[in-house]
Amino acid sequence: MAKEKKQEFVTHITPRSEDFSQWYTDVILQTELCDYAPVRGCMIIRPYGYAIWEQIQQAMDSRFKATGHQNVYFPMLIPESLLLKEAEHVEGFAPEVAWVTQGGTEKLQERLAIRPTSETIFCTMYAKWVQTWRDLPLKYNQWCSVMRWEKATRPFLRTSEFLWQEGHTIHATPEEAQEETLTMLEVYREVAEDVLALPVYVGQKSEKEKFAGARATYSMEAMMHDGKALQAGTSHNFGTNFSEAYGIQFQNKEGKLTYAQETSWGTSTRLIGAIIMTHGDDRGLRLPPRIAPIQVVILPIAAHKPGVNEACEKLEKELKDAGFRVKLDDRDTVSAGFKFNDWELKGVPVRLEVGPRDLENGVVTVFRRDTCEKFTLALDGIAGEMQQLLDSIQQELYNQAKTFRDTHTRPVKTMEELGEAVQEGFAKAAWCGDRECEDKIKDQFNASSRNMPFDQNDEGCSDTCVCCGKKRKHIMYFAKAY
Amino acid sequence: MAKEKKQEFVTHITPRSEDFSQWYTDVILQTELCDYAPVRGCMIIRPYGYAIWEQIQQAMDSRFKATGHQNVYFPMLIPESLLLKEAEHVEGFAPEVAWVTQGGTEKLQERLAIRPTSETIFCTMYAKWVQTWRDLPLKYNQWCSVMRWEKATRPFLRTSEFLWQEGHTIHATPEEAQEETLTMLEVYREVAEDVLALPVYVGQKSEKEKFAGARATYSMEAMMHDGKALQAGTSHNFGTNFSEAYGIQFQNKEGKLTYAQETSWGTSTRLIGAIIMTHGDDRGLRLPPRIAPIQVVILPIAAHKPGVNEACEKLEKELKDAGFRVKLDDRDTVSAGFKFNDWELKGVPVRLEVGPRDLENGVVTVFRRDTCEKFTLALDGIAGEMQQLLDSIQQELYNQAKTFRDTHTRPVKTMEELGEAVQEGFAKAAWCGDRECEDKIKDQFNASSRNMPFDQNDEGCSDTCVCCGKKRKHIMYFAKAY
Numbered sequence: 001m002a003k004e005k006k007q008e009f010v011t012h013i014t015p016r017s018e019d020f021s022q023w024y025t026d027v028i029l030q031t032e033l034c035d036y037a038p039v040r041g042c043m044i045i046r047p048y049g050y051a052i053w054e055q056i057q058q059a060m061d062s063r064f065k066a067t068g069h070q071n072v073y074f075p076m077l078i079p080e081s082l083l084l085k086e087a088e089h090v091e092g093f094a095p096e097v098a099w100v101t102q103g104g105t106e107k108l109q110e111r112l113a114i115r116p117t118s119e120t121i122f123c124t125m126y127a128k129w130v131q132t133w134r135d136l137p138l139k140y141n142q143w144c145s146v147m148r149w150e151k152a153t154r155p156f157l158r159t160s161e162f163l164w165q166e167g168h169t170i171h172a173t174p175e176e177a178q179e180e181t182l183t184m185l186e187v188y189r190e191v192a193e194d195v196l197a198l199p200v201y202v203g204q205k206s207e208k209e210k211f212a213g214a215r216a217t218y219s220m221e222a223m224m225h226d227g228k229a230l231q232a233g234t235s236h237n238f239g240t241n242f243s244e245a246y247g248i249q250f251q252n253k254e255g256k257l258t259y260a261q262e263t264s265w266g267t268s269t270r271l272i273g274a275i276i277m278t279h280g281d282d283r284g285l286r287l288p289p290r291i292a293p294i295q296v297v298i299l300p301i302a303a304h305k306p307g308v309n310e311a312c313e314k315l316e317k318e319l320k321d322a323g324f325r326v327k328l329d330d331r332d333t334v335s336a337g338f339k340f341n342d343w344e345l346k347g348v349p350v351r352l353e354v355g356p357r358d359l360e361n362g363v364v365t366v367f368r369r370d371t372c373e374k375f376t377l378a379l380d381g382i383a384g385e386m387q388q389l390l391d392s393i394q395q396e397l398y399n400q401a402k403t404f405r406d407t408h409t410r411p412v413k414t415m416e417e418l419g420e421a422v423q424e425g426f427a428k429a430a431w432c433g434d435r436e437c438e439d440k441i442k443d444q445f446n447a448s449s450r451n452m453p454f455d456q457n458d459e460g461c462s463d464t465c466v467c468c469g470k471k472r473k474h475i476m477y478f479a480k481a482y
Numbered sequence: 483m484a485k486e487k488k489q490e491f492v493t494h495i496t497p498r499s500e501d502f503s504q505w506y507t508d509v510i511l512q513t514e515l516c517d518y519a520p521v522r523g524c525m526i527i528r529p530y531g532y533a534i535w536e537q538i539q540q541a542m543d544s545r546f547k548a549t550g551h552q553n554v555y556f557p558m559l560i561p562e563s564l565l566l567k568e569a570e571h572v573e574g575f576a577p578e579v580a581w582v583t584q585g586g587t588e589k590l591q592e593r594l595a596i597r598p599t600s601e602t603i604f605c606t607m608y609a610k611w612v613q614t615w616r617d618l619p620l621k622y623n624q625w626c627s628v629m630r631w632e633k634a635t636r637p638f639l640r641t642s643e644f645l646w647q648e649g650h651t652i653h654a655t656p657e658e659a660q661e662e663t664l665t666m667l668e669v670y671r672e673v674a675e676d677v678l679a680l681p682v683y684v685g686q687k688s689e690k691e692k693f694a695g696a697r698a699t700y701s702m703e704a705m706m707h708d709g710k711a712l713q714a715g716t717s718h719n720f721g722t723n724f725s726e727a728y729g730i731q732f733q734n735k736e737g738k739l740t741y742a743q744e745t746s747w748g749t750s751t752r753l754i755g756a757i758i759m760t761h762g763d764d765r766g767l768r769l770p771p772r773i774a775p776i777q778v779v780i781l782p783i784a785a786h787k788p789g790v791n792e793a794c795e796k797l798e799k800e801l802k803d804a805g806f807r808v809k810l811d812d813r814d815t816v817s818a819g820f821k822f823n824d825w826e827l828k829g830v831p832v833r834l835e836v837g838p839r840d841l842e843n844g845v846v847t848v849f850r851r852d853t854c855e856k857f858t859l860a861l862d863g864i865a866g867e868m869q870q871l872l873d874s875i876q877q878e879l880y881n882q883a884k885t886f887r888d889t890h891t892r893p894v895k896t897m898e899e900l901g902e903a904v905q906e907g908f909a910k911a912a913w914c915g916d917r918e919c920e921d922k923i924k925d926q927f928n929a930s931s932r933n934m935p936f937d938q939n940d941e942g943c944s945d946t947c948v949c950c951g952k953k954r955k956h957i958m959y960f961a962k963a964y
Contacts, residue, residue: 112580125526
């Protein structure tokens with residue numbers, strides 16, 4: 001393999017170091033992942049963005065089914081009276097609900113909420129469907145959109161409407177519900193790390209930060225390239241909070257009426273934002289092969305020369321037949337240089353260039369987007385080597401992201417150190433468990449991301465709370481959050 | 483193959499002949515396809531119903547992609563001002579729009595419609611994205627839910643919210659747009675006939691019946707078991723109607739500003755209603771194998787006898803490995819008789835019974851749901867024969883439906899005959915093309931379904947309009963419609 005570094009940068013994207021936020025906007029618009037909608041706070045997911053979402057959906061959905069879940073569809077409208085039954089939940093969501101007050105020409109008697117999440121309507125039906133322990137568990141999931149009337153929005157990261165999946169399950173015992181809660185968090189971690197190449201910290205949220213109505217909330221937290229944390233998935237154990245409010249009772253094996261245990265868990269199109277901000281570089285996107293809508297792009301070089309187009313078409317067919325997602329870019333309206341930039345911008349993991357000289361030598365020129373290395377491979381048998389190449393890119397992207405995350409995680413012992421650490425990543429610190437200290441740290445350093453990792457490794461931390469000096473209860477990751 | 487007719491009917495479903503409407507309600511609720519929602523006119527699609535929808539989605543989506551379409555997601559909310567730009571369209575949809583007037587604590591300046599369909603917002607973005615002929619065509623589709631504030635609702639057939647796909651495409655020339663319109667109708671026909679086993683008449687709607695804002699609407703019409711027609715999919719050619727209203731212009735190859743040509747096409751969860759009412763019988767559902775969530779159910783008989791459970795598990799694995807959707811019903815809480823009824827009710831195409839006597843003889847007892855025949859097959863190599871058996875069931879269901887449809891289609895020459903024919907199916911009649919005659923026939927016989935088939939075979943019809951006696955312009959199918 002002859003290797004040489006390629007040095008043609010795309011010039012029309014703001015460098016990350018200059019203005020990360022503008023870089024993000026440039027990338028999402030110029031790669032046509034999405035566009036702003038003529039509706040306040042909403043976005044349009046364009047084909048390239050939606051194709052990524054379909055890959056994520058597939059990775060998630062197959063795992064949901066493998067763990068015994070079934071898909072359903074519940075109405076998007078929820079009557080106000082249903083929403084009001086669980087007090088904490090209402091309080092959490094009411095300020096950001098969009099209300100339907102008119103249907104056709106008729107003014108509605110009762111306002112209907114566009115679902116901000118669906119616990120309330122799932123619970124209403126579970127109360128109807130469940131009679132005995134034989135009916136349990138019910139492990140349902142739905143893919144849909146939800147609406148939260150957000151003030152400040154950013155495409156993929158926070159929009160008024162977004163696409164997600166929401167799992168809602170009920171169980172006979174607290175143990176089963178807790179197992180479910182953690183199983184689904186583990187499914188999320190697996191998809192994040194193995195499919196999206198996003199290293200994540202998994203752990204529990206504080207009392208203050210848990211979901212409205214939950215007894216415990218768990219999350220996975222990823223590190224973006226600007227040093228901010230992004231909550232990439234959550235899993236909640238409600239205990240009997242909702243089943244008491246909605247009357248989900250069943251006869252247990254001993255014949256006694258018992259409240260059911262409930263969980264819910266969700267991930268959203270936000271994951272696309274995480275992929276962009278974790279892997280992207282100054283040339284644009286870098287997509288992990290396992291979710292790249294196009295894994296390999298083939299570019300004919302000097303396409304007018306005999307044999308070039310034919311060789312490209314043969315190569316395309318060979319790779320497609322081998323199961324890869326391939327695109328042959330045979331546009332004759334743009335230059336090869338434009339195409340190079342275009343596909344680097346779009347983050348396609350592998351580019352294959354096929355020109356007359358390559359064909360003479362029986363090779364193709366390979367460019368891998370993760371390292372920007374260029375080298376040649378024998379044309380003969382390339383389909384057999386492609387999986388290995390893509391796996392190597394997948395692993396490399398994960399490794400780069402993990403190195404970045406690890407070097408942007410700092411154990412700290414003082415408030416001053418904590419303040420410095422959250423400027424560029426995660427601060428890992430001892431915490432006494434008191435709300436007062438949590439608030440103080442949050443307010444002082446804008447540490448809006450807080451997670452108590454399952455891995456309570458305390459290396460480099462103190463035995464006493466970083467804030468008040470009292471005995472430590474937890475190791476906590478603090479960061480600024482998206 | 484030893485055959486015997488099985489005679490155990492499920493008793494708790496109203497017979498179709500007694501009350502078709504009640505039969506339908508019994509079937510959808512007892513098979514747990516769906517349930518009524520605590521929201522006016524909405525339904526909940528339960529796991530078994532949603533699994534059918536996923537099969538339909540897959541059949542459609544793979545064909546959309548094979549014909550060059552890409553999936554996207556557009557916002558569910560549409561500002562009133564956008565909706566108002568195309569006059570006919572507004573008039574058609576405004577009476578059934580649900581309006582959002584409040585977001586969080588804020589009263590909105592402008593009302594937002596929950597999309598009843600998305601032409602208006604697609605057109606708004608197309609106007610922004612399209613500059614030259616090089617940008618065309620754009621062939622987009624989205625899977626989403628839409629909301630229409632219906633007065634009378636029935637699960638799957640007509641609900642306030644329903645799931646669907648809507649394709650929206652723009653093209654440079656009228657010819658391309660017309661080709662697209664008909665290509666997608668053909669995709670629908672293929673899915674309906676080859677996958678859902680629903681024979682359909684394909685053709686054009688009258689001027690009166692076309693979609694609000696369309697220049698031409700095409701549809702496929704299926705025949706339900708009560709003799710009513712069901713419109714199962716539509717495809718519209720808008721010409722430049724919308725692009726003029728929304729300003730979708732492009733520079734053509736000659737450098738001249740030109741309005742784009744537009745199409746849209748849709749199918750919905752209504753198709754599930756069509757499957758139920760076409761194939762169902764007095765025992766419940768009969769699902770075509772290609773969309774059945776469970777194609778083969780395995781029932782252990784005398785499961786406590788040595789070897790039975792093991793044989794069932796081995797069989798399950800063998801069939802799963804061969805790619806079939808299989809369920810082993812090893813419940814020990816219900817009797818074998820209950821299971822028989824249960825799976826017949828749920829319409830599973832093939833039931834395999836495995837008991838000690840079967841095992842002694844090296845066979846399984848096979849029950850096919852379409853014909854209710856029972857016979858035995860050698861256990862050894864059954865996976866190899868399963869595809870053929872399922873194909874045969876698929877074909878048989880189609881044949882039965884086609885025979886029913888054909889015997890419920892009557893060419894007629896007089897109004898009296900037409901009136902009789904639409905009592906039990908399609909009346910095929912000559913029509914002068916005048917709105918007045920169309921209205922008269924519709925009003926007199928409640929012939930709310932009207933379609934001019936592409937196949938204008940006039941056998942048995944007259945040369946003059948069945949209503950006014952003027953020269954005939956079209957052959958038209960008339961029926962009562964869902």
